[in-house]
Structure formats: structure tokens, C-alpha cells
Amino acid sequence: MSSSRTVICLLRNDLRLHDNELFHWAQRNAEHIVPLYCFDPRHYVGTYNYSLPKTGPFRLRFLLESIRDLRNTLINKGSNLVVRRGKPEEVVADLIRQLGSVSSVAFHEEVTSEELNVEKRVKDVCAQMKVKVHTCWGSTLYHRDDLPFPHMSRLPDVYTQFRKAVESEGRVRPVFSTPEKLNPLPPGLEEGAIPTAEDLQQTEPVTDPRSAFPCSGGESQALARLKHYFWDTDAVATYKETRNGLIGVDYSTKFSPWLAMGCISPRYIYHQIKQYERERTANQSTYWVIFELLWRDYFRFVSVKYGNRIFQVKGLQDKSVPWKKDMKLFDAWKEGRTGVPFVDANMRELAATGFMSNRGRQNVASFLTKDLGLDWRMGAEWFESLLIDHDVCSNYGNWLYSAGIGNDPRENRKFNMIKQGLDYDNNGDYVRQWVPELQNIRGGDVHTPWALSTAALAHAHVTLGDTYPAPIVTAPEWSRHVNKKAGGTGPSPRGKKGPSHTPKQHRDRGIDFYFSRSKNL
Numbered sequence: 001m002s003s004s005r006t007v008i009c010l011l012r013n014d015l016r017l018h019d020n021e022l023f024h025w026a027q028r029n030a031e032h033i034v035p036l037y038c039f040d041p042r043h044y045v046g047t048y049n050y051s052l053p054k055t056g057p058f059r060l061r062f063l064l065e066s067i068r069d070l071r072n073t074l075i076n077k078g079s080n081l082v083v084r085r086g087k088p089e090e091v092v093a094d095l096i097r098q099l100g101s102v103s104s105v106a107f108h109e110e111v112t113s114e115e116l117n118v119e120k121r122v123k124d125v126c127a128q129m130k131v132k133v134h135t136c137w138g139s140t141l142y143h144r145d146d147l148p149f150p151h152m153s154r155l156p157d158v159y160t161q162f163r164k165a166v167e168s169e170g171r172v173r174p175v176f177s178t179p180e181k182l183n184p185l186p187p188g189l190e191e192g193a194i195p196t197a198e199d200l201q202q203t204e205p206v207t208d209p210r211s212a213f214p215c216s217g218g219e220s221q222a223l224a225r226l227k228h229y230f231w232d233t234d235a236v237a238t239y240k241e242t243r244n245g246l247i248g249v250d251y252s253t254k255f256s257p258w259l260a261m262g263c264i265s266p267r268y269i270y271h272q273i274k275q276y277e278r279e280r281t282a283n284q285s286t287y288w289v290i291f292e293l294l295w296r297d298y299f300r301f302v303s304v305k306y307g308n309r310i311f312q313v314k315g316l317q318d319k320s321v322p323w324k325k326d327m328k329l330f331d332a333w334k335e336g337r338t339g340v341p342f343v344d345a346n347m348r349e350l351a352a353t354g355f356m357s358n359r360g361r362q363n364v365a366s367f368l369t370k371d372l373g374l375d376w377r378m379g380a381e382w383f384e385s386l387l388i389d390h391d392v393c394s395n396y397g398n399w400l401y402s403a404g405i406g407n408d409p410r411e412n413r414k415f416n417m418i419k420q421g422l423d424y425d426n427n428g429d430y431v432r433q434w435v436p437e438l439q440n441i442r443g444g445d446v447h448t449p450w451a452l453s454t455a456a457l458a459h460a461h462v463t464l465g466d467t468y469p470a471p472i473v474t475a476p477e478w479s480r481h482v483n484k485k486a487g488g489t490g491p492s493p494r495g496k497k498g499p500s501h502t503p504k505q506h507r508d509r510g511i512d513f514y515f516s517r518s519k520n521l
Contacts, residue, residue: 005032016070017074058205362398
């Protein structure tokens with residue numbers, strides 16, 4: 001091997017050392033390895049349609065933590081993370097010129113247009129400079145080449161068909177081993193400073209003590225979270241029962257932010273589940289973690305199949321819907337001022353923490369698209385801006401699904417905000433946590449303050465239209481549930497466990513969400 005051979009590993013959403021094919025390949029093919037992360041200025045502009053900040057404060061903080069963690073990990077392995085601010089294609093060209101020894105540039109393939117454009121530009125630069133390009137596929141549980149479909153155009157348009165096919169005919173590859181040592185950087189190469197939020201024209205977010213995701217970015221934290229959730233607490237063994245919770249850290253795995261940045265590998269999670277099932281217990285809960293990883297895979301493969309259609313207003317079904325673009329309604333939704341407490345609580349949690357439960361996301365998306373009739377892309381871009389765990393394929397795939405123009409086998413699915421609130425926050429604890437102006441309304445009445453008597457509102461120090469908004473919209477189907485609320489006195493007939501424990505008779509509601517025939521959500 002020539003002593004001058006150098007490989008640049010261009011890192012993007014693969015910020016880990018474990019199960020990372022790039023490092024595995026580079027270690028065998030070069031004397032010097034340059035692990036490179038570029039803060040691409042295109043990530044810090046406005047979103048495509050509504051010019052919302054593309055990378056909001058919570059995700060940026062999580063990214064900076066992940067970058068710092070990866071640098072520490074690489075230093076401990078005899079390497080380092082080279083950090084640059086600039087477009088990857090320009091940074092790569094500069095490094096090729098500067099080092100004079102680069103034989104290859106390696107990166108993981110992405111699937112959506114902005115990322116593919118970067119890949120094309122990097123390939124063009126490498127072709128001009130006579131440097132090879134090596135690409136890997138590493139973002140999904142099932143490798144693209146192992147899917148039981150002859151071509152991506154044959155990917156089923158319904159999740160259940162996809163799931164059954166891969167479960168019966170697919171296989172999950174083993175993880176790549178974690179290198180004990182890494183070949184060093186070329187001599188004399190500056191590592192580069194990790195920028196601050198201010199450097200990237202973003203503010204440092206304030207940490208909210210109510211956050212359901214008080215965790216930090218980085219591979220070390222991701223692996224520690226898995227150890228906690230699986231091996232230390234056995235929380236994974238009750239995941240199916242608790243996953244529709246709203247308050248606290250352990251009602252769900254919370255792997256999604258680390259998965260989105262590639263701090264943890266879906267294959268690693270899968271093989272840990274399999275080990276847990278062998279050594280501790282195998283049940284519907286342990287299976288359900290894999291089921292959710294498969295949803296993530298599915299949305300990624302749907303993005304490969306449909307390309308830019310996942311971003312277009314007509315969606316995958318090419319369906320024209322007369323969406324509104326009422327900024328006043330949109331502002332009320334995103335700021336949690338709709339007058340519908342379950343919606344407002346979820347939207348305020350998102351704005352204050354960058355996180356929202358899966359149950360909450362389904363509800364606020366249904367409310368924006370079905371109750372307000374607003375352009376679904378407004379919601380998708382707000383989520384893109386704020387969510388710590390934003391994953392472009394999952395976010396847009398889920399919004400298309402909610403808007404009724406994606407991969408949903410059922411026509412006109414619409415969530416009933418009051419029924420959902422009572423099913424999953426039956427005593428109103430979650431609403432009172434995030435909408436403190438309603439904290440004196442006891443029990444399930446907090447979900448429908450407009451239905452209370454003037455005396456009851458006065459007693460709770462609530463004035464609709466003043467201390468809390470009157471609802472900006474009411475749906476006729478809500479009235480069926482107004483008189484079925486858990487009252488403010490005595491234990492609720494719906495179970496009194498509080499919102500982080502789903503009431504027993506509703507435990508399978510989230511599970512059956514994708515398959516049930518009932519329209520009464």
C-alpha cells in the first residue's frame with residue numbers, strides 16, 4: 001500500500017463509529033483517513049415554500065453535541081473529526097488540492113433531492129480531479145439491495161404489504177464491527193473548530209424542565225439510552241403499552257433523534273432487540289420496536305420510489321385539494337393558540353423543546369390538514385424547522401399520510417381532537433402541564449373549556465377570548481364526547497393512571513392505528 005493514499009470520509013447523517021461501513025472500508029483502503037463534516041450553509045437558510053428556519057435551535061444544538069461527541073470518539077481511536085464550514089463539494093475540492101494524496105472520497109448515499117445534488121457535485125469534483133468515489137448504503141434496517149422487490153418501482157404503496165414481504169423474505173445484515181484503532185489524519189491537517197449556534201446565526205435554546213427529551217446528541221448518549229431502555233430498566237418489554245404516552249422520558253424509546261443523525265444504527269438496535277429476546281423476553285413490545293424501525297425504512301424507500309413527489313402539494317396520489325394558506329390560522333396552530341387544548345399543549349411542547357410524542361404529531365397534523373384545511377406543507381416545514389428528530393423521509397411521508405395524499409389505504413382519515421385527548425390524556429394532566437392558564441380546570445373538562453358554564457370558567461379564572469382563546473374551529477363530531485369527560489371529582493371511569501400510562505381500554509388504539517377499519521378516531 002502506498003504511504004500516500006488518503007481517503008476522505010464525508011459524513012452527513014451517519015455520525016457514529018459503530019456499524020459504519022465508511023470507516024470499515026477506509027481502514028482497509030488507505031494509510032490516512034480524513035473523517036470530514038461540513039456545516040453546509042444551505043442547511044441554515046429558509047425552508048422551500050414558507051421560509052421557516054431550515055435548521056432550528058433544538059436540532060442545531062443536538063447536531064453540535066453529536067459532532068463534539070464523534071470528535072472525542074475518533075480522538076480516542078487515534079483519529080479526529082475534521083470540521084469545515086462550507087459546501088461539501090467545495091471543501092472536498094480544497095482538501096484534494098491541499099493534501100495531494102487523496103485516492104478516494106467515500107460517503108453514505110442519501111435519497112432526497114438536496115442531498116442527492118450534493119452527491120452529484122462531489123462526484124463531479126472528484127471526476128475532474130481524477131479521484132475515485134466510493135458510496136455505501138447504511139441508513140436503513142434492511143439494505144436496499146436485499147429488498148424482496150425486483151425494482152424500487154415495485155415497492156408496495158401500502159405499508160402492511162411492504163412489512164409482510166420484508167419480514168417473510170428479507171434479512172437484516174450483521175453490523176460492521178467497530179474498529180479498535182483508526183488510521184490517522186494526514187500529517188499537518190488542521191482539525192478545524194466546531195462552530196457555535198451564534199456562528200450559524202441561530203440562538204442557543206433554553207432547556208425546558210418539562211421536556212420529554214432531555215437528552216444530548218451523540219453516539220455515546222445513543223448507546224447509553226439503548227442500554228438504559230433495554231438492559232437497565234426493561235422498559236422495552238412494556239413499550240407497546242406505554243408508547244402512546246405524553247409525559248416523561250421512558251414512555252417510548254426516544255431513539256428517533258439519534259437515528260435521524262445516524263448516531264445509532266437501526267441494525268444495531270435490531271440485533272440488540274434479538275439478543276434481548278433471547279436473554280430476557282420476547283413479546284409484542286419487543287417486536288413493536290422493530291415494527292417502528294420498519295416504518296422508518298418504508299418512508300425512506302417510498303422517497304426513493306417517488307422522488308420529489310413527496311414534497312409536492314398534490315403528493316403521491318396526484319390529488320388536487322383546495323388547501324388554504326391562511327397565515328393567521330397557521331400562526332395560531334404553530335404557537336399553540338387554537339383554543340383546542342390538546343392541540344395547543346402539543347404545539348407548545350414542540351416550540352419549547354423541539355420534541356412531541358408520536359400521538360401528538362398524528363393529532364396536530366390531522367387538525368392542521370382536516371380541521372383547518374391548511375396546506376400540509378406549512379405543517380411539514382414547521383416540523384422540519386423545530387423537530388430535534390427531523391428525518392426528511394419520515395416527516396414528509398407522515399405529513400402526506402395525514403393529509404390523505406400519501407401511503408394511506410383509508411380515505412378521509414380524520415382524528416377527533418376531543419376523543420383523542422380523552423383517550424390519551426383522560427385526566428388532563430398533559431394539557432395542564434403545557435397550557436398553565438387552564439390549570440384550575442380539573443379532570444377531563446380541561447379538553448373542552450368552551451363547553452363549561454360561565455360559573456365554572458369564572459371559578460377556574462378562565463375567560464375565553466381573553467386568558468385563553470375561544471376555539472378557532474369546532475368540528476361537529478366533537479360534541480359526541482363533550483359529556484363523556486372524566487370529571488373533576490373522584491376517579492375517572494377511564495382509568496386514573498395519568499397521561500404517561502395509556503388507559504387500559506385504549507392501549508391498542510395506537511397499535512391498531514395503521515390497520516383498524518374504524519373511522520372513529
